[in-house]
Amino acid sequence: MEKEIETLSKKILMDLDYNSKDLCIDMYYKNCGLKKPEINLQKECEFKPYFYVDTSEPKEIYDYLDGLNQEIDLKKLEPEFENNTSLKVQDLITNIEIIEKIVYSDYILNGKDISEVSDFKNKKERKICKVYVKYPNHVKIIREYFKEFGKSYEFDIPFLRRYMIDQDIVPSAKYSEDNKIDNSIPELNCIAFDMELYCKKEPNAKKDPIIMVNLFSKDYQKVITYKKFENSEYNGCVDYVKDEKELIQKTIEILKQYDVIYTYNGDNFDFPYLKKRANIYEIELDFDNASNSQQPQIIKISKGGINRKSKIPGIIHIDLYPIARKLLNLTKYKLENVVQELFKINKEAVDYGDIPKMWETEDTTLLRYAYEDALYTYKMGNYFLPLEIMFSRIVNQPLYDTSRMNSSQMVEFLLLKRSFEQNMISPNRPSSSSYRERAKFSYEGGYVREPLKGIQEDIVSLDFMSLYPSILISHNISPETVIYEEKERENMELGIIPKTLNELLSRRKHIKMLLKDKIQKNEFDEEYSRLEHEQKSIKVLANSHYGYLAFPMARWYSDKCAEMVTGLGRKYIQETIEKAEEFGFKVIYADTDGFYAKWDYDKLQKGKKEENDKSDKLSNLPKLSKEELIILTKKFLKGINEELPEGMELEFEGHFKRGLFVTKKKYALIEDDGHIVVKGLEVVRRDWSNIAKDTQQAVIRALLEDGDVNLAKKIIKNTIDNLKKGNIDKNDLLIHTQLTKNIEEYKSTAPHIEVAKKIKQRGDSVRVGDVISYIIVKGSRSISERAELLEYAGDYDINYYIDNQVLPPVIRIMESLGISEDELKNSGKQFKLDQFM
DNA sequence: GATTATCGGGG
DNA sequence: GTGTACGATAATC
Numbered sequence: 008m009e010k011e012i013e014t015l016s017k018k019i020l021m022d023l024d025y026n027s028k029d030l031c032i033d034m035y036y037k038n039c040g041l042k043k044p045e046i047n048l049q050k051e052c053e054f055k056p057y058f059y060v061d062t063s064e065p066k067e068i069y070d071y072l073d074g075l076n077q078e079i080d081l082k083k084l085e086p087e088f089e090n091n092t093s094l095k096v097q098d099l100i101t102n103i104e105i106i107e108k109i110v111y112s113d114y115i116l117n118g119k120d121i122s123e124v125s126d127f128k129n130k131k132e133r134k135i136c137k138v139y140v141k142y143p144n145h146v147k148i149i150r151e152y153f154k155e156f157g158k159s160y161e162f163d164i165p166f167l168r169r170y171m172i173d174q175d176i177v178p179s180a181k182y183s184e185d186n187k188i189d190n191s192i193p194e195l196n197c198i199a200f201d202m203e204l205y206c207k208k209e210p211n212a213k214k215d216p217i218i219m220v221n222l223f224s225k226d227y228q229k230v231i232t233y234k235k236f237e238n239s240e241y242n243g244c245v246d247y248v249k250d251e252k253e254l255i256q257k258t259i260e261i262l263k264q265y266d267v268i269y270t271y272n273g274d275n276f277d278f279p280y281l282k283k284r285a286n287i288y289e290i291e292l293d294f295d296n297a298s299n300s301q302q303p304q305i306i307k308i309s310k311g312g313i314n315r316k317s318k319i320p321g322i323i324h325i326d327l328y329p330i331a332r333k334l335l336n337l338t339k340y341k342l343e344n345v346v347q348e349l350f351k352i353n354k355e356a357v358d359y360g361d362i363p364k365m366w367e368t369e370d371t372t373l374l375r376y377a378y379e380d381a382l383y384t385y386k387m388g389n390y391f392l393p394l395e396i397m398f399s400r401i402v403n404q405p406l407y408d409t410s411r412m413n414s415s416q417m418v419e420f421l422l423l424k425r426s427f428e429q430n431m432i433s434p435n436r437p438s439s440s441s442y443r444e445r446a447k448f449s450y451e452g453g454y455v456r457e458p459l460k461g462i463q464e465d466i467v468s469l470d471f472m473s474l475y476p477s478i479l480i481s482h483n484i485s486p487e488t489v490i491y492e493e494k495e496r497e498n499m500e501l502g503i504i505p506k507t508l509n510e511l512l513s514r515r516k517h518i519k520m521l522l523k524d525k526i527q528k529n530e531f532d533e534e535y536s537r538l539e540h541e542q543k544s545i546k547v548l549a550n551s552h553y554g555y556l557a558f559p560m561a562r563w564y565s566d567k568c569a570e571m572v573t574g575l576g577r578k579y580i581q582e583t584i585e586k587a588e589e590f591g592f593k594v595i596y597a598d599t600d601g602f603y604a605k606w607d608y609d610k611l612q613k614g615k616k617e618e619n620d621k622s623d624k625l626s627n628l629p630k631l632s633k634e635e636l637i638i639l640t641k642k643f644l645k646g647i648n649e650e651l652p653e654g655m656e657l658e659f660e661g662h663f664k665r666g667l668f669v670t671k672k673k674y675a676l677i678e679d680d681g682h683i684v685v686k687g688l689e690v691v692r693r694d695w696s697n698i699a700k701d702t703q704q705a706v707i708r709a710l711l712e713d714g715d716v717n718l719a720k721k722i723i724k725n726t727i728d729n730l731k732k733g734n735i736d737k738n739d740l741l742i743h744t745q746l747t748k749n750i751e752e753y754k755s756t757a758p759h760i761e762v763a764k765k766i767k768q769r770g771d772s773v774r775v776g777d778v779i780s781y782i783i784v785k786g787s788r789s790i791s792e793r794a795e796l797l798e799y800a801g802d803y804d805i806n807y808y809i810d811n812q813v814l815p816p817v818i819r820i821m822e823s824l825g826i827s828e829d830e831l832k833n834s835g836k837q838f839k840l841d842q843f844m
Numbered sequence: 845g846a847t848t849a850t851c852g853g854g855g
Numbered sequence: 856g857t858g859t860a861c862g863a864t865a866a867t868c
Contacts (some may be wrong), residue, residue, distance in 0.1 A: 025856075056857070146857040163857055204855045215855080276854035309856070314853095328853050338863085340853065359855050413860075436858090560859080757866095 019181050019193045021046065021266060023405050024320040025167045028302075030142065032170055035297060035321045037266060039181070039193070046266075046321060048297040054170050055101070056143040058162035059432055060153055061110070063134035065103040071156045072097045079148070096152045102139040107132035109431045110160070111503075114487040115565070117434070118441070127487045128499050132430065135160075160432045164423065171403055172420075172427050179396045179406045192393050192537050195323075197267040198224035199385035200258075202277055203377050205363055212283035216251045218366055219373075220258045221381035224265065230377045231257055234366070241374045252288040255281065263294045265322065269388030271342050271380075272328040274411075278317035282306050294319045316411060323406050327384065330391050330410055334547075346383045349390055354379060360772075393536065397544040401511075414551035415558040421548065422563055425507050434486075434562045445559035450570045453599030454577040456584070458668035460823035462714050463595050463605055465633070466676065467640050468660040469587075470601025471579065473546070475553040476512060478575045479568075480505045481652035486556075486565040504552055504563065511549045512654070518542040576600065583647060583657060590643045596668050603666060603676075606631055606639070633662060633679070667710050669823045677711035688816070696812050697739035702726045703816040716824055723817055723831055730808050740803055741780040742812075746773065758783065758794035766796070783807045 017039040026033045031052035038045050060068060072095070079094045109132055113125040140149055143166035150162040161169075170176065181189035200222055206215035220231045229246045231254055236245065248254050258281070262268055270277050282305075285292050293303035300321075307318045317324055331337075331345045346354045357365075357376045365373040399406040402417045403424050409417060426433045437445060471477070478484065482493070485502020501509060518538050525535045555561055557569035576599065584594045584602060593607035608630070631639070640659055647657050666676040673687035685707065702723065709718040729735050744759035750767065759779040766773050773779075782800040786793045793804065809832070818828050 027856080058857075140857095143857060148857090150857080161857090165857055167856090169857075202855085206855060210855050217855095270854090272853040274853095280855085310859090313860070326853095332852085332862095342853085357855095362855070416859090 017181050017183055017189070020176065020178050022321055022323055022407060023167055023171070023178065025143065027144070032167060033320060046297045048300040048321070051170070054174065055139050056146050056166055056169070057137050057139045058146050058150055059160040060136045060138050060156070061158040061160070062136050063105060065105065065136055068103060068136060068138070068156070069097060072152070075152065077152060096149055099141050099145055099149055100138055101141050104137045105134050106137050108135050109429070110135060111426065111431045111487065112434045115434065116490055121490065124490060135432065160435060163436060168404060168420065172424050177400055177403060179399050190537065191533065192396055195266040196224070197269060197385070197388055197392070198222055198227070198262065198265040199269040199381045199388060200262060200273065200277065201270065201377070201380045201384055202281070203362060203373065205366055207363055210280065212280050217254060217281070217284055219377045220254055221377045222261060223381035223385040227261065228382070230374055236369050236371060236374055241371060241378065244378055245374065251284065252290065255285050255288065255290055259292060259294060263296045263322065267323045267325055267392070268319070269325050269327055269384050271384050272326065273324060274317045274326040275315050278306050278324070279308050279315060282308065294322060296321050318407060325388060325392065325395065325410055327387050327391060330395065333413060334391070342380065342383065345387060349387060354383060393540040394544055397540045401544060401548060414547060415555045415561060417548060418551050418555040419562060422503060422507060425503060436560060436562055437564065442559050445564060445566070448566045450566065450573065452573050454580050454597065455599065455671050456594070456597040457671060458596035458674060459593070460668055462710055462824065463666045463668065464664070464714065465636060466595065466603050466605050466663040466666045467636060468601065468603050468663065469640070469644070469657055470660050472656045472658050473512070473549060474576055474579070474600035475572050476508050476549045477655040478572050479552060480509050480512070480654055482575060484568050484571055486563050486568060489565060489567045489571065504556070504568070508549055508552055511545050515542050515545040515549070586647060587643065592643070595666065596674060598672070601660065606636055637662060665711050665714055667707065667820065669819050673819070675707050675711060683708065683711055695816070696742050698726065698735065698808065699812040699816055701739070702813050706817050706820060716826070719821070720826065720831070723813070726813055727809055730805050730813070737782060737797060737800065737803065740782050740808060741797060743780045746779060756791050758791045761791045762794045762796060
C-alpha cells in the first residue's frame with residue numbers, strides 16, 4: 008500500500024518501443040517516488056495504424072479495389088496470416104473514416120503548374136479519407152495499390168513516431184500524478200560501457216575474444232577481466248571473473264540495472280561484438296530491467312543506412328560518437344580528440360597492435376587505458392545528456408532516436424508535430440527521381456567580401472544574431488507562402504516554417520530573460536542549468552531550419568525559400584556594410600552574417616577638408632581609445648537596429664587588438680587578453696612537419712602580438728638558415744600521413760605509400776589506419792622514392808623542406824603583407840652577397 | 845580547377 | 856522498421 012502511494016508521486020517515460028509480436032507499443036516508465044526506483048512496462052494496444060487517401064468518398068476506394076480485384080502477394084506480408092487463403096487489399100483495411108483536414112500539398116508549387124496551387128490565404132479544411140489498417144508494417148504495401156487511384160499521404164511515418172505525434176507523448180520527462188509534465192531534468196542512472204579485445208589484425212568476432220569490459224558509473228568503476236594483473240596499483244579498480252563467458256554474463260547483469268548506457272561507437276562496434284560473442288557461448292542476452300515484464304529483452308541491431316544502431320528496449324543506449332560529430336566541429340573524432348576538446352586533457356592512446364603483447368606481459372598500461380576509456384565516456388555522456396534530453400523533449404521523439412538524428416531530421420519531426428497540431432496533412436517525402444533532381448540544385452550562398460589584406464589594428468567584430476531564422480520569420484518565408492509577392496507575404500498569416508521558428512525564438516527569448524534574472528539573483532541552481540540547456544538546444548534547432556529547406560529529403564523542401572533566404576542575407580549584410588562605412592568605419596572583412604571593421608581615419612581626414620567638420624566630437628580625436636571605439640560602435644548598432652525588421656539584430660561580438668587577413672576564410676586575430684584565434688590557416692593540420700607548423704605559428708604570433716613584419720621575416724630566414732646548416736632536430740622534419748587502404752589498392756603512389764612498401768620489404772607489418780612518419784632525404788629520384796623512416800634516413804633534402812614544407816604555409820601570409828616569395832627565398836643568398844661586398 | 849571516390853568511429 | 860547518412864578530404868581527371 009505504501010509502495011502504491013509512493014509510485015504515484017512521479018514517473019518518467021524512459022523509453023518506447025514498437026513490439027511487433029504483441030502488436031502494441033511498449034512504454035517503460037520509471038517510478039521515482041520509491042526508495043529504490045523501479046522500471047515498469049505498460050502496453051499501449053489501442054492506437055491503430057492509418058494513412059490518408061485523397062478522396063471524400065470511402066465507396067470510391069472500395070469500388071476501385073474491387074475493380075482491381077488484386078490479390079496481395081503474401082510473401083510481402085509479415086507477420087504471417089492465420090489462414091493463407093487468398094487475401095485482397097480490402098481484407099487488410101479495418102476502417103475508412105471521412106475527416107476534414109488541411110492538405111498542405113494543395114498550397115505548394117513543387118513541380119505543379121501555378122494554376123493548380125490553392126490560395127493559402129483562404130486555406131481551409133477539406134474532406135479526405137483516413138484509412139485504418141490492421142498492421143503497421145502493412146501500411147506501405149497497401150498504399151502501393153492506391154498509386155493508380157490517386158494521392159495518398161502520411162504512409163511512411165513510422166508507427167511509434169505516429170503515436171508520439173498523435174498522442175502528444177513527451178519522452179524523458181517527469182509526469183506527476185495528475186499527468187502534468189514537470190520540466191526539471193530527471194535523475195537517471197547512467198553507466199559507461201566499453202571493452203578491449205585480443206586481436207592481431209582487424210577484429211573478428213568468430214575468434215577474437217573480449218578480454219576486458221570497462222564500466223564506469225557513480226557507484227561502480229571497474230575493469231572486469233579474467234587474467235590476474237600482479238603487483239598492480241590498479242587492483243582496486245579490477246573485478247576478476249573466470250573466463251570470457253563469465254565476463255559477458257557479469258556485464259549483462261550490471262548493465263541491466265541502469266537507465267542509460269553510454270558508449271563511444273557502441274552502435275557499430277561494442278554491442279554488435281558483444282552480441283556475437285554471447286552467441287558463441289549460447290548466453291541468453293537478457294537485459295530485461297522492468298519489474299513487471301515477462302519477455303527477455305535483447306540487443307536489437309538494426310541497419311541505419313551504412314551504419315548500424317544498437318537498441319536495448321527499456322534501457323536508453325546513448326552512443327556518444329554521433330553526438331560528438333554533430334555538436335563539435337573537429338577534424339578527427341577519436342575518443343582522445345573529443346576528450347581533449349571538452350576537458351582539455353591529453354588522454355593516453357594505445358596502439359591497437361600493442362594490445363596482445365600488453366595482455367600477455369601483464370602490462371598495466373592496458374588496464375589504465377581501459378579504465379580511462381570508460382571514465383571519459385562517462386564524463387562525456389554526462390556532459391551531453393542534458394542537452395540531448397532537451398532535444399528529445401522539444402522534438403517530441405524518444406531520446407534514443409533524437410540522439411541519433413541529424414538536425415534536419417529533428418526539424419522534420421518538429422514540423423510533423425506542428426502540422427498535426429494545426430490539423431494539416433504533411434507533404435510526402437520525395438520520390439527517388441525527385442530526390443536526385445533536388446540534389447542537383449545549387450544556389451548562391453552567403454556574401455563573402457575579399458579582405459583588406461595585411462595587418463589591421465583596433466578591430467571590432469559585429470554580427471547578426473540568428474540572421475537566417477530572423478529572415479525566415481520577418482519575410483514570412485515558407486513553402487506555402489513563397490509564391491506570393493513580398494508585400495502580400497508579409498501581410499498574411501505566417502507559414503509553417505516561420506510560425507514554428509517564431510514559437511522557438513519567443514521561447515528562447517523568454518528563457519534568456521529568466522536566465523538573466525537568475526544571474527542577477529546569483530541563482531545558479533538546477534533550474535538554471537536546465538534553462539541554459541534548453542536555450543542552447545533551441546538555438547541549434549532554430550538555426551537548422553534554413554538548412555532543412557535545402558535538404559533534398561525534406562518533406563517541406565523548397566529551393567525557392569533557401570535561395571530567397573541567402574539572397575536577403577546578402578542584401579542585409581551588404582546594406583549594413585554600406586551604412587557602417589557611411590558612419591565612419593572601414594570594413595576589413597565580411598562573411599555571411601557578420602563583419603570585422605576598424606575606424607576609418609583616412610576618410611575623416613578627407614571629410615574634414617571637404618566640408619567643415621560636422622561629425623561627432625569623438626571623431627575629432629587623433630586616435631580613438633578602445634572605449635571610445637566601442638561607444639561609437641554601440642551608437643552605430645542602435646541606429647541600425649532601429650531600422651531593421653523586428654526580430655533581426657546586429658550585435659557587438661568583440662574587440663580585437665590586431666588582426667591578420669590573408670584571403671577569404673583565412674585570417675587570424677588576437678584578443679585584448681592575448682588569446683589568438685586562427686581561421687582557415689593550416690596550423691592545425693597534422694600531416695605537416697613540426698618545422699612547418701612551428702614556423703607558421705611563430706610568424707602569426709609575431710605579426711599579431713607585435714605587428715612586427717621584420718620579426719616575422721627574421722623567423723623565416725632563421726628557419727631556412729638552420730635547415731641549411733643542418734641545425735635541426737630530425738624529429739621536427741617528420742611528415743605524418745595515414746594509410747587509408749592496403750598498399751596494393753593504391754593506383755598512384757605517394758611518399759607514405761613508398762615508405763609502407765619499404766617497411767613491408769624489411770619484414771615488418773603495416774596495416775590500414777597506420778600513420779606513417781617519414782623524412783624526405785637527399786637524392787635525384789622522385790620525392791616519393793626519397794621518403795624514409797627516421798631510423799633509415801640519411802641527410803634530409805634541404806630544398807624540399809624549404810620549398811615544400813616551410814615556405815608554403817607562410818608565403819600566403821607574407822604576400823598579404825606585400826612581401827614576395829622571392830624576397831623570402833633569396834634573403835639567405837642576399838645575406839651572403841652582402842658579406843662579399 | 846573541377847569532379848569523383850572514400851572514409852569515418854571502435855579493437 | 857509505415858525509414859536512411861553526410862560532409863570532409865583525398866584522389867584523379
